[in-house]
Amino acid sequence: MTRKSKEKNSSTVASHQVKRRKLKFLADMEPKRMIVYPLVVFIVALIVLAVHFPQLGIDLKGGVVVTVYGVNVQNTGTFAKELSAKLGVPVRVESFKGINVYGIRVYAPAGIDPQKIIGVLKKVFPPNKYPNVSYSHTEVLPTFGKVAQAQGIRAIVYAFIGMAFVVFIFFRNPVSSLAIIFSAFSDMVIAVASMGLLGVQLTTATIAALLMLIGYTVDSNILLTTKLVKQRVSDLSEAYLSAVSTGFTMSTTTLGALVVLYVVTTSDVIRNIAIVLIFGLLADFMNTWIFNAGVLRWYLGKKARGGK
């Protein structure tokens, strides 16, 4: 073995040790407190949801969006007022900017013909003066919005049931299975609550993001559960520390990639997915490595005492 690779090894070990030291406070926490804190966050999220549920996007509610690429509007508020007056319906205007792309989006209630909005916009931005302007539009009738809503709910419920089923089959233990299922549920609740607070709309894309959360949650929870359940009780704290440091590496890596995704892209869809996942993964770190770990440590400890 060369000296160089030895040095590299020692720096790997050193950074690993630092991570373990920093995460040690989690291993030293009482199981009861590990269970209670995430539960409090969960209840707060429920209250936030009850008070301030995220708005439904037009694909779930019905409505019209016209996107104009290649124009700049300084004051979207006054522009929206002008447009509303010309169209006779209230509209909302948003501007966006990214690499090589900029423009505005005009949101209007269902029932108005998008061509009418485009007609008015073409008078504001005459094609002979703005030759590079292009228009996209989306129109969703409220009836289809209802269909999409029902499907979104069904998708989440089915995915959840499927996940719960497989988790039960793999662990055949009600306590660890229920803990996993609860953390997945709590992840979603917290993610949706933070959407409400941040003003991210609930759309088919963000529903997809919530479904992605199920995959991530199951990953980290299964890692934790296998490590703890298959361990001798005396090593519980050591096993937890080893699992949580892996979990920490996983979460930070994924979060980093998501933050880059959020910053780089201008696609509304990808941005919204990234933001929902960022909050969902933060919630997941808490729910897996604190809540579920607390439940397992309490349960395994109790089982060991009962067995003695």
Next chain:
Amino acid sequence: MVKRRKRGIKKLLLNFRILVLILFLAGSIVSLMLQPLTFGIDISGGVALVVQTEHPVDAQTMQVIVQSLQRRLNTFGIKSISIEAQGNQIILIKIANITEQQAVAIKQLIESQGVFYMEFNGVIFGSGKDIVRVGYYQIKADNSWQVPFTVSKRAAEELAKLAKGKAGWPVDMFLDPPTNSILVVSPEVYKLMNSTEFNAQAPNAPTLLQRIEKALNITVVQYTNQTTPEQLFNVAEKMKVKNIVLAAVGKGLIDQLRKYGLKVRYVSKEPGESDFAFIKRVLGLYGPYALGEGLANGQPQTEVSINGGAQTRAQALEEAKVVYTVLSSGSLPVKLKVTSMEFISPKLGTNFKRQALYAGVGALVAVFLIVYLHYRRLRIAVPVTSTSLFEVIIILGIASLIKWNLDLPSIAGIIAAIGTGVDQQIVITDELLWGEGGEKIRSRGSLSRRISRAMFVIFASATTTIVAMSFLFEFFVGTLRGFAFTTILGTLIGILITRPAYAEIARYLLGEE
């Protein structure tokens, strides 16, 4: 020592799992080169429509609808269309690379059922079945248009019989009129319909009001501000009809009328539209045409035409094209409604693809840096990042091979698969590096045990993801299917190809030392 190392690399490359990875990677690159990726409407531009039938239909009818739509859109001049029936009421239509004007015409084309009537003196003498051949449409300099067509001998003879001695009387043609309904109109419109305005050159012929009542069972009711929903309901009861058409009047009555179990349609008047044009639009009326001398003498004539006019030449062209298409492709078995329409300008495509590339490269660089920060070793950071890159290439390769349309939700699915992929590679790495003791382990036997334990975690979570997503794929109608598909595909490639290969590479790189 160097010799041993070389043998090690050779052994690694010949390892079955690595071979599989290399094979798939090479295959994917070839597939991507031979057959470029196809992108969804939301990326490359075009129109995506969700169409709903008026009521649920059986599988056979659905097939007829899909075929008719295909024929109609082909007749309209659009070649690459994807029409997909989902469930018993929803049809998804995707058309790439069209202009906005075409998109609007297509919506019209889908929503017109194409039921055609020819009427004279309150008697229907021909329908869509009597159209033998449709000639090519013509646009004139004054932006009027004409679609000539040939009717069957039977219809021509029927008209000749009815029309004997009635030169100058009106002949009406209707496309999708509101049959069997109560038509509520303003007093001015009512007066116009009951005048001789629609009588061509025959003041003594029955008025339009009388003709449509007799031929199409449309009862016209005058609207005043005293009109109540109850009155309208009573008229509907008396006439035994369930449909009410509100022609730019009584908008406030819609909800109350629906409570009576009536089907209500509200038609608003366009700014600047004359009452005459408005009536024609509400009724789907083309004409009236004055009956020629020849027919009035009992000579059957099979060559007829439909005429119209528009404000601009482009509009006239679209109108003529729609009528031409509907007449030549026949009627649909049930009325369709476009419930969602998304038009994306084709100009955006290249821009978006470049952005997706930046985002992907950015995310990979982030993964590389963070993994390096955690382990401080290129020997880990490089394989983790490159395995993820290989995974993306294989997913894209398979997508191009099976011609999967990559839309935004599909890309989200790929992101999800890569995200869990990186996570699972970290599980393998940590398991190899630290094991349960936190101390570096050496013995070969325990290495394999560790890998198989990491694989259990990976297998369990992959199964869960696949089961959850299969539900989605199976039961979901609409856009999330692309998401479910790429997630499943990515997860499968992960557990079957890239994760086992990464485990081998990691075992080689970390275990050899």
